[in-house]
Amino acid sequence: MEQPLQLSAGNGNAATHTRYRIEDRSYLSIIKKEIARSAESLGFAPERIGRLDIIVSELLSNLLKFGVKKRELLWKPLLQGGRGAIEILAIDGGSGIANTSRALEDGYSTSGTAGQGLGAIRRLSDFFDLYSQPGLGTIVLVRLFAEEYPLAEQQLASAGVISVAKSGEKVCGDGYQLDYDPEEKQLRLLVVDGLGHGPEAHLAANAALDVFAAEGGDDQSLLLKQIHQSIKRTRGVVALSATYKGEEHQLHYCGVGNISGRLLGFEGTKVLTSFNGIVGHAISSRIHDQRLAWERGKLLVLHSDGLLSRWDMGRYPQVQKHDPSLIAACLYRDYNRGTDDITILVSKHPD
Incomplete structure (x- = not known):
């Protein structure tokens, strides 16, 4: 069943995105800690904060490996269907992904690494969406909720x-x-x-x-x-x-x-x-x-x-x-x- 949706930014700007331009690894741990603190305030249990930490780590790693320009991470708290969540967007203007289906397979890699990035992110997220174009770049959208989100309700927002x-x-x-x-x-x-x-x-x-x-x-x-x-x-x-x-x-x-x-x-x-x-x-x-x-x-x-x-x-x-x-x-x-x-x-x- 589709859930009521409320989106807002005001009275403290709680739902304005926080933006990070990703240039190197020097402050990645600070980003993860800030997002984790927000998740804790929304009632995330330690296990789900751990999942969120892995998701953020993989998104940041992908931006540094594959993003050529316009590398940004946007995140904000979100309320959907009465549930608190963290929404994250990893944005880059890099070379893009030629075959997104293959890139989502666990173990696939173009950089000689373990290749668990996108596959792990999708598996750990309550909602995952990806759009990529060769020559324009890639955008990954992730939502993780404070509580386990029923599979039947994991759908596109309106x-x-x-x-x-x-x-x-x-x-x-x-x-x-x-x-x-x-x-x-x-x-x-x-x-x-x-x-x-x-x-x-x-x-x-x-x-x-x-x-x-x-x-x-x-x-x-x-x-x-x-x-x-x-x-x-x-x-x-x-x-x-x-x-x-x-x-x-x-x-x-x-x-x-x-x-x-x-x-x-x-x-x-x-x-x-x-x-x-x-x-x-x-x-x-x-x-x-x-x-x-x-x-x-x-x-x-x-x-x-x-x-x-x-x-x-x-x-x-x-x-x-x-x-x-x-x-x-x-x-x-x-x-x-x-x-x-x-x-x-x-x-x-x-x-």
Whole structure:
């Protein structure tokens, strides 16, 4: 049975990714200890922390052996189906893997080692996903839960988010909240970007998310007006709020500023248009909800301006069969401006 999903970053940025650029082995033990401490706080038993340590070690080893450029490890705590988890993404822009099926076999190696890397990672993980292209690189996604996760529930998530602070900043000025109810086939989400970056942008984004969490209703423009009134003492945000109800097969949304959105399908792409303004400073009284048909097979992508606007999902054949977090990681690796906070939300149709 598909489980409820809640993704969020705010009120301390607990679900913003921590990023490590992997250049050498000098601080790998520090990375493992930091992830282990987070897992312990989520209720991981020692045995599962041990499994997590092996997974992280193998991912880091693979990045150093095979990643030529853009070698990064992203990780964050996650709540899925009421269970605490650690999500890890190993990203590189190296030569890629020509035969992923063979590379996942225990004992296979291209470097003369014992060859237990990818096979061991998959075996020890509760969820494992891999996407690789020769010449572009490889992305590995792993989730390990605090408690044993039933095999029947180890499936692709309906949505995923990558959110990373600007290099050198301790907090992220972007924020997001996504709630998905699989029983009702309903999705509710907000993506915000506080002006600039750093602590003041972070405070503005959190203030907007607090209003989103407190207010219900289906009127997205009204919600943005409520946020506008509540955060006037902050530096302000740009924002896009949306809901989807299964019985309507439509996405209701309203955006102010430059949070970008697209609905991608086989027949083409629909762009989510936003109104000019800054929530908390100046918005038009005429903002209103807009609608787009969201049928099965269409992928929703929302992102802050930390991602270049001219990204092309066509670079990644068959990627829509993979987990949304992995899809977001492809865009993050290849289209990240590198000069601002970045948030990328990817959601499959809530069917």
